[in-house]
Amino acid sequence: xxxxxxxxxLSALQKDAHLTAHQLGEMLNLSPSQAGRRRQxxxxxxxxxxxxARLDPLKLGLHVQGFVQVHLGTHGPEQSESxxxxxxxxxxxxxxxxxxxxxxxxxxxxxxxxxxLNRLLHQxxxxxxxxxxxxSQIVMDQLKRDAPLPT
Numbered sequence: 001x002x003x004x005x006x007x008x009x010l011s012a013l014q015k016d017a018h019l020t021a022h023q024l025g026e027m028l029n030l031s032p033s034q035a036g037r038r039r040q041x042x043x044x045x046x047x048x049x050x051x052x053a054r055l056d057p058l059k060l061g062l063h064v065q066g067f068v069q070v071h072l073g074t075h076g077p078e079q080s081e082s083x084x085x086x087x088x089x090x091x092x093x094x095x096x097x098x099x100x101x102x103x104x105x106x107x108x109x110x111x112x113x114x115x116x117l118n119r120l121l122h123q124x125x126x127x128x129x130x131x132x133x134x135x136s137q138i139v140m141d142q143l144k145r146d147a148p149l150p151t
Contacts, residue, residue: 002047005030007151009038010047014148017051054146062110064117065139069103070125073132083130092120103135114138 005028012027021036028035042048087096095108111117125134
């Protein structure tokens with residue numbers, strides 16, 4: 001069970017994962033060793049699953065962000081596993097969800113340009129044997145960056 005100090009610690013780390021135990025202690029009115037132990041416990045219990053850096057896609061030359069809805073033609077375990085392996089193998093696909101509703105999957109993709117997105121769709125995703133059709137949406141502007149989880 002999380003207490004208020006744990007949720008404040010998690011919130012602070014989502015905003016800045018570089019915070020030291022000393023800085024966390026100051027923010028939470030704890031000693032650095034207490035703050036460090038809390039962080040270690042939250043990591044060990046799986047509340048904190050890792051630390052990453054947020055990169056600017058435009059600076060990396062990734063000028064097209066899109067969402068791709070994938071509709072499978074067949075829905076057996078083998079087809080789903082094969083599709084999941086393909087998704088995991090493609091760095092352009094940064095997130096993937098199984099969905100309720102019309103589409104089976106929703107993929108978030110980043111590509112260099114529209115030609116690269118076209119190749120990804122028509123030479124990689126659509127030819128997959130389980131895929132019946134795809135529907136893509138190109139992001140014009142992102143109003144809100146991926147935000148921290150509410151704590």
